[in-house]
Amino acid sequence: MSLDTAELALKSQFPGLAGDWHYLDTAATAQKPQAVIDATVAAMGRDYATVHRGVYARSADMTLAFEAARRRTAAFLNAEEDEIVFTRGATESINLVAQSWAAANLKAGDRILLSTLEHHSNIVPWQLLRNGVEIDVCPLDAEGRIDLEAAERILTPAHKLVAFAHVSNVLGSVLHVEHAAKLAHAVGAKLLIDGCQAAPRLALDVKAFDCDFYAFSAHKLYGPTGIGVLWARKEILEGMQPWQGGGSMIDKVTFEKTTYAPAPQRFEAGTPNIVEAIGMAAAMDWLAAIGLNRAEKHERDLAVLLRSELRKRNDVTLFGPDDSLGIVSFALDGVHPHDLGTILDEEGVAIRAGHHCAQPLMEHLGVPATARASFGLYSDESDIEALLKGIERTRRIFG
The missing domain is CATH 3.90.1150.10 (Aspartate Aminotransferase, domain 1)
Known part of the structure; x- marks a missing residue:
């Protein structure tokens, strides 16, 4: 051969x-092309500075590069720039939704629908809610795909969230996201998609998918570790409260009261993964060229x-x-x-x-x-x- x-x-x-x-072993983590390595080395060396608060030129330049990475990510998903939250990876993205949106909007008696093939990162965060929400499990069909006919039979108005993998990390089976969105929305539920295995292999369009949340990690996308993405509809993000507090995510802080920055910044507490975000954007550029x-x-x-x-x-x-x-x-x-x-x-x-x-x-x-x-x-x-x-x-x- x-x-x-x-x-x-x-x-x-x-x-x-x-x-x-x-x-x-690419499903675990992808090797990195030289273009991504070069981008991260330059960002960590020659171009390095903090972002957002510096008044000197290099900090301003790095801020532009960091926010350009956000725009690049939005384009990668056919989304809007202010719908992109940078996280440490898909695991943190799903936990963010669980601890912010789900904790505030789900109550005892509500239900979440997962599937048999989910990664632990799309199971355990929902179990950690501990607010009386019940989890149902959608079976697979004979070939190892999420059985959407079964999902339709299972779903009721009590279901407030459906959370499925776009591509199984074990079976390689692909979900028909648009169909899943139609089923979820028919009962008033939101749809979260774990896109870790899809992002390096499929063209993504969250508008066409009609999902409500989409999460993925850069390191499976030929990019660095330690950086990932949560996309959510703008109206949903604007209604979510921060899940971590610190610098960058605030508007004004006093000992009596703190007000928060608008989304997506309110979900990015602390100094962000600057170098990693730039590396992720370089990986997206490289993949687009291929x-x-x-x-x-x-x-x-x-x-x-x-x-x-x-x-x-x-x-x-x-x-x-x-x-x-x-x-x-x-x-x-x-x-x-x-x-x-x-x-x-x-x-x-x-x-x-x-x-x-x-x-x-x-x-x-x-x-x-x-x-x-x-x-x-x-x-x-x-x-x-x-x-x-x-x-x-x-x-x-x-x-």
Whole structure:
């Protein structure tokens, strides 16, 4: 399986992939292209200063760059600039909604609908509400997609929030967000979408989706760790109270009373992740230049190829739909995924092995863990070839 010139040129942009190493753990975190590294190094070095409060020129320039990152993020989502809240990642974004919007608007007797395939970050924040709100779980269909026909049967006016993953981090199955929004809004519920696995692979348009909240992390988007996004409709953000207090999120502070800045600043207490925001914007620019349509097709094609190769074996169980988006989870008969991952590492192949922060889904699948290979734009057929070779060696070791 040889690489063409375009694939070699793309892969060469990633210093973390130098040498004979096959990285198949992009769903956990993506490697970083040199363009993103250069942007973050410049922001942390030559251009570095604080933002918003400095009266000197470099601080003003850095403030412009930081707010330009917000505009870039808004464009990435087809949203408005003042609807973009910078957070530490999707986990914090979902917790923000839980502790601000949900804590104020949900009461005992209200219900939240999640799905069987949710990441723990879209389960635990709702459990932490402890205000008598009940959680219902939407099942999956036979192929591992969120069963929206079942969701329609489950939903009642008591449901105030539906929170679903756009793309499963285990199965690679894709949610029809517009349909989910229609179902949620039909009973008066809001729709929150966990977009971590979708953002690097799909063109996003929150206006077309008609959801109410959208969250994702930059580090899965070829950007830095420590920065993420919460998008919410402007009218919803304006009605939400801060969930953390400190500098930057205030209007005026006295010991008697504090008034808050307008959204989104009221949700960004403290010195923000300046460098990381600039790095995230650089990642969005890089990905746009490559093309999200190319990313989606490339990763779907690799997933189809890997599933086809694994299906030739009689000792592998595959999970998820055949058209999974860049993520393939599987089990090798008689071999714990951790053992498989260890042997593959000896072969220069990096996969994820475990429950992938989706323990309820593992219970549904009837396994304690799975092996997961996940692709990025830098992935190619040589990675699949190395993985298959490592699986064959594992089989020989375990008999």
